[in-house]
Amino acid sequence: MDRPPVVFTTGVTPHERLPKVRASELVGRGWLNTGGKDVSLADLRGKIVLLDFWTFCCINCLHVLDELREIEAEHRDVLVIVGVHSPKFVHEADPVALAAAVDRYEVHHPVLDDPELTTWSAYSARAWPTLVVVDPEGYIVAHMAGEGHKNNVSVLVRELVAEHEAKGTLHRGDGPYVAPEPTSTTLRFPAKAIRLPEADGHGWVGDGTDPRGGTLLVADAGHHSLVELAADGETLVRRIGSGERGLVDGGPDEARFSEPNGLCLVPEELRAELGFDVLVADTVNHALRGVRLRDGLVTTLAGNGQQFMVGAGDNVLPAGEAPDQARRQKLSSPWDVSWVPALGSFVVAMAGNHTLWSFDGRGTVEHLAGTMNEGLVDGPASEAWFAQTSGLAVGNDGRLWLADSEVSALRWLEATPDGARTGTAVGAGLFDFGHRDGAADQALLQHPLGVAVLPDGSVAIADTYNGAVRRYAPAPDGEGPGEVTTLAQGLAEPSGLLVEVHEDGAVDLLVVESAAHRITRLRLPARLAGELLDAGAHRTARPVSEIGAGEVRLDVVFTPATGQKYDDRYGPSTRLQVSASPPELLLDGAGDDVPLERVLRLNPEVTEGVLHVTAQAASCDADPAIEFPACHLNQQDWGVPVRVVDGGPAELSLPLHG
Missing domain, CATH: 3.40.30.10 (Glutaredoxin)
Incomplete structure (x- = not known):
């Protein structure tokens, strides 16, 4: 019919x-x-x-x-x-x-x-x-x-x-x-914070008398600057950056940032060699910046200020191509940075294209993990899918923990003899979230932005959109999913966490409450277990589209932009990936193929679900007189909620704009 x-x-x-x-x-x-x-x-x-x-x-x-x-x-x-x-x-x-x-x-x-x-x-x-x-x-x-x-x-x-x-x-x-x-506040939408060491002979931080260590350095994203606070987390010591949005190197008064988010203290043994003490993820500038704390000098270390656009011909510069490879490489919204000893490099959460990159601090930055597809797929680093990874922390065992925000997940990456691999501790996918504690394979988060490793090896999570700090504890024997509990609630978009262990063994957690423009100190209980809460599960609520049971034709409409044409110089110019939640929704038609059209066969016994569609189409300048044509890979991801009904429409059309 x-x-x-x-x-x-x-x-x-x-x-x-x-x-x-x-x-x-x-x-x-x-x-x-x-x-x-x-x-x-x-x-x-x-x-x-x-x-x-x-x-x-x-x-x-x-x-x-x-x-x-x-x-x-x-x-x-x-x-x-x-x-x-x-x-x-x-x-x-x-x-x-x-x-x-x-x-x-x-x-x-x-x-x-x-x-x-x-x-x-x-x-x-x-x-x-x-x-x-x-x-x-x-x-x-x-x-x-x-x-x-x-x-x-x-x-x-x-x-x-x-x-x-x-x-x-x-x-x-x-x-x-x-x-x-x-409005005027010392901090404005701060993102992350690190504790600076006590004065080390250079005289660049603190006086060494505070038992909790030196001062705090805060990525003050809303003021486009870095703020150094006294050990109390409130008193202003100095500001690095003029406060105006921009990409300018120089001293603390003339340097400019644009919504910096991530901070990483350089290992002590590398500071003199590298010439900077803190690495900054300068998010909207698509850059990594180095800060010399002695005098507040800011230097751009990686990124040329332009966004890495998936599929563009000049996106990736081979490592070692030139001494300034990192400075010439395009990046995409770096959100956090962490030194990973097992890799001997800094790792960058590249939120803008759903990947992880490595930076050696000496002039080379390289793609480390992620396909640039958005989603939750584990396995070898080169095949993993991430979704706007926004927080990083390294455990004592060398494992790198990731707050993968758009899939509301806690994930990890570890180096093995066969290469880096990824896994998921908590999280279900792009459209499932909530506040549910208990067994980690059933627990739910809501857009977490930060992580920190606690002294016992468990992981604290800044569960940002739940306004909470959660804790993931692996199973004691290594078998089973582990457990998730809640350590604190009622916080205003917590986005960063900093663990402090006192001499008596007491543990404080400094929480960057971004929407409250402040740093909040939490004294954690002696038993870190926390509470078991269940505030419910959610799925992204969007209008549901009715489609027919049986065969449905999926058609992705692509028209190259003005002056461009399909680019098939290096093989097929298009790609279409289709999957479903639940997988049983699709009897046929899932998978990866070249044409931007496909016949899907829907299961009449599964009445509702989500079709996940990723389409790509390569195009470039159509004028044959252009020696080096500008090329672009157009990509779009859709999650289309559908309801299967008898007599429903038999065609599903989606736009992929050139």
Whole structure:
């Protein structure tokens, strides 16, 4: 029987306009950055409107915010960007948390709070991030999923300005954005902290009299700087960085960072040789910076300030290609760094492309683990899938523990004679999260950002979106899944942890409470077991799409960007990976193949589930006269909640925009 298709959207280039469709009204719980006023499409008539569907946990969404800053500044009198916040996690639906995120990420445009995904559904969004462009007359003219559309958006805005200025339908002037009142605190959305050693002869920290050691160094992401605090965790000693967003080397007053997150103290025996004492993951600058604590000198050690875009031809520079290989290598949102003795190098959590990298400190940075696909897959490091790894800590046994935030997981990497391998201690996948203690294979976290190893070898977890500190204890005999408990609750987005052991054996945990702009000290109980809690399990709640039982045709629509064509110089230019949760949902059609279309056979006995689809398409400049064409690998991941019904649509179409 013929059945109507489910069409999610159409892939278009900026020059290929969608059919004339009126934009839907902007409906949600409320507005931010408008001075308390609601905004309607009628209020925006005469402006070019760019709707940015985002959620603040998503690194790709944060990349888009950065991509749009320059466009927003250049066209502020004709372009209104509206952030439509459509949350993935339960915590992100909290209006207080959303307001903090808008402040944290310096969002300088109106934001619609869309916790029920009402406007998300009206615009057929199916992936974070999604951009929709509405012309000055209120018609949708472009629909783009994923990141990397800065150039296409710029071209389209210029075209629309020319077209509607000529028609008299473009109105210049201020938009509805109203800046919030500024606040002043010593720390602003701090991310991680490390304890600096006592004075060592160089006289660069502390006076050596405090029994807890030297001062604290904090990655003060919201102030784009590093802050040195006295041993009490409150008193300001000095600030390294001017406080202005940027990528500038130099002394503490002129150096600039952009949302630094991770910090690692260099092993004492290497400091003189390497010439820096602390390694910094400077996240939005896509760089690693070195800090010499004696005088606060900041130096860029790795990353050229440009984002590693998956599939771009100049992404990876071979190790040893040049003395400055690390400085020339593109990186992607490094979030944390840790020295791993078993590898003899620093390991970098490269959140932006779901990988781990190694850095030797001397000028070489290399891809260490992860395929750049987002998800939870264990095994050999080269085959592992990560999802926005954001926190690192090394155990006494040399194992590297990872807070893998988007799969709400605690994972590990260890070196073996056959190469590095990865495993998972806690976590189920991209769409499963919650606050559940007990057996580790059944326990749930919610977007953790930090980890620390406790004296007994167990692992403390900054369970960020649960506002909690959790503890994972391996099974005593090494058999079984281990156990998860809760050590503390009621914290404001804990993102970093620091363990301190006193002479009497007492253990303190310093918690970086990012959304409270402070460092909080927790005295851990003598028995580290913690409480067993179960606050429930959650799955990402998005509108469910009905599809038919039996055979369903999956079609990924790809149109190369203007001036580009499919790139098949080195083999097939496309790739399609399909899986399902639960796996029994698919009787046939799962797996990895070349064509961007596939027939799926759905199990009529499994009525609901999620289809996981990853599509890739390589394109490059079409002009044969260009000697070195610019190439790009377009990639998008979808998790499509589906309900299998008799007589439902027999086609599923997804956009992969060039």
